[in-house]
Amino acid sequence: MLPQGILMKVTVDCGFPLRAVITRGAREELGLETGSVVVAAIKAGAVHLVPRSA
Numbered sequence: 001m002l003p004q005g006i007l008m009k010v011t012v013d014c015g016f017p018l019r020a021v022i023t024r025g026a027r028e029e030l031g032l033e034t035g036s037v038v039v040a041a042i043k044a045g046a047v048h049l050v051p052r053s054a
Contacts, residue, residue, distance in 0.1 A: 001027070001034055012040050 002009040008027050012018040018040055030051055032038070038051055 001032070012038060014040065 001011075003024070004021070006024055007021050008024055010020045010022055010027075010032070012020070020040075032051070036051060
């Protein structure tokens with residue numbers, strides 16, 4: 001994750017680099033840290049990162 005002002009550039013390793021830009025608030029709300037396991041849901045040009053539930 002790379003901070004860019006109020007935004008964060010996020011890369012998900014899913015067999016290929018999937019990149020997204022999220023707000024820092026979204027990162028905090030989702031509890032994302034480097035190495036977090038996530039599921040990427042892609043809808044109409046938007047990427048939503050959701051932590052994988054145990």
